[in-house]
Amino acid sequence: MSLLNLNAQNSDDIEFGIFRHEDEDEAYLKRLSVYATVRPGNLKGTVRDHTTEGHRSLSDLLQGWDIKQTPVDESVEEEQYLPEQLELRDHELCVKGFDIDSRIVPGYRYYVRYIGTNEYLFNGEARRLLSIGLGYGRRMTFEGDSLNFNDNYFWSDSIPEGFAFSIESVREGEVYVIIDSKSQEIGCVEIEKTDFPQVEESTHMEGKSVVKNVKVRFACLLKMNMYNQRLINITPQEVEIVEGTAEVVKERGSNDSVVRCIKDVYFQSLGWCTLHQEL
Numbered sequence: 001m002s003l004l005n006l007n008a009q010n011s012d013d014i015e016f017g018i019f020r021h022e023d024e025d026e027a028y029l030k031r032l033s034v035y036a037t038v039r040p041g042n043l044k045g046t047v048r049d050h051t052t053e054g055h056r057s058l059s060d061l062l063q064g065w066d067i068k069q070t071p072v073d074e075s076v077e078e079e080q081y082l083p084e085q086l087e088l089r090d091h092e093l094c095v096k097g098f099d100i101d102s103r104i105v106p107g108y109r110y111y112v113r114y115i116g117t118n119e120y121l122f123n124g125e126a127r128r129l130l131s132i133g134l135g136y137g138r139r140m141t142f143e144g145d146s147l148n149f150n151d152n153y154f155w156s157d158s159i160p161e162g163f164a165f166s167i168e169s170v171r172e173g174e175v176y177v178i179i180d181s182k183s184q185e186i187g188c189v190e191i192e193k194t195d196f197p198q199v200e201e202s203t204h205m206e207g208k209s210v211v212k213n214v215k216v217r218f219a220c221l222l223k224m225n226m227y228n229q230r231l232i233n234i235t236p237q238e239v240e241i242v243e244g245t246a247e248v249v250k251e252r253g254s255n256d257s258v259v260r261c262i263k264d265v266y267f268q269s270l271g272w273c274t275l276h277q278e279l
Contacts, residue, residue: 086116088164091197096162098136103203105210106131107250107257109168111197112142116161126168127152128256166197169214169246169259176262176275178222186270187224188278192239194218201245208252216262217243222269240267244275 088094092113093101104110106129112121122142133139137157144150156163172194178187195217202213219241244265250257262275 086118088115089166089197091199092164092166093200094162095140095156095165097157097160098138100132100138100156101165103200103212104129104132104165105203105212105250105257107210107255108212108248109171109257110142110165111168113164113166114159114161115164121154121163122152126171130255167200167212167214168194169198169212169248170194170216170218170262174259175278177278178267178270179274179276180270181272185225186273187222189220189222189275192219192221198246206249210250210257211260212248212250212257214246214248215243216246217241222267240269242267 093104094115095101095104096115109126109128111124111126113119114121127142130141130143131139133141137155139153139155140163141150142152144152154163170191172191174191176189176191177185178189180186199215200212201215204211219239221239242265244262246262247260248257249260259277261277265273265275267273
């Protein structure tokens with residue numbers, strides 16, 4: 001039985017062994033071998049486009065915010081879904097039978113889809129993964145709506161086809177502080193809409209913390225304080241669609257992951273900036 005190589009804390013190449021601690025972090029480490037980072041499919045320039053109930057592409061934003069739902073010809077929509085689109089997609093992580101992708105970590109939020117269908121669990125909402133049970137058929141427990149009763153769980157071998165997990169790092173309504181290229185705080189943004197999917201690019205350890213880098217794209221409202229020594233007035237109707245890389249950290253002993261920052265965000269009016277979550 002090997003232990004975590006503490007001398008490799010500053011390296012991305014960290015080996016995991018088996019721990020006998022009973023907390024959720026040790027249970028997660030217990031089921032890992034060599035920690036994987038990114039699959040070749042995750043580095044593709046584009047993600048296969050698909051539409052599901054509850055998820056809408058940001059391309060709709062270009063048509064304006066008051067979008068009216070139009071009837072859909074079911075016969076035409078069925079033709080758009082080819083058989084291979086129902087299998088595991090490039091941005092998804094697999095849970096099937098006794099096998100759980102090592103990058104699925106308690107504390108992060110995930111959408112869960114039944115492989116072989118376009119149906120999502122939890123009414124198409126992303127839920128925070130609370131725990132992964134041990135043994136063969138592992139119980140996957142997610143955050144519920146009530147503290148007294150939680151039925152948001154299933155076993156990894158519940159269905160033969162398995163489950164597809166896709167991460168959610170940022171969501172609508174969150175507010176981030178804008179830090180410009182000179183490390184000055186110049187305002188804030190409020191996320192109005194997020195694109196689906198958010199693509200996990202890599203996973204690594206920093207000491208005893210799990211860090212994920214997730215590619216995100218979203219529409220946001222800018223609220224400026226000062227830029228180039230002068231006040232800037234941006235009306236609430238002005239929206240920018242930007243993309244960046246969210247750095248999401250799950251500290252050891254913490255039940256939830258947090259967005260440390262969103263890197264490499266380019267605004268037309270501000271240039272390259274970094275976003276930090278408002279405290």
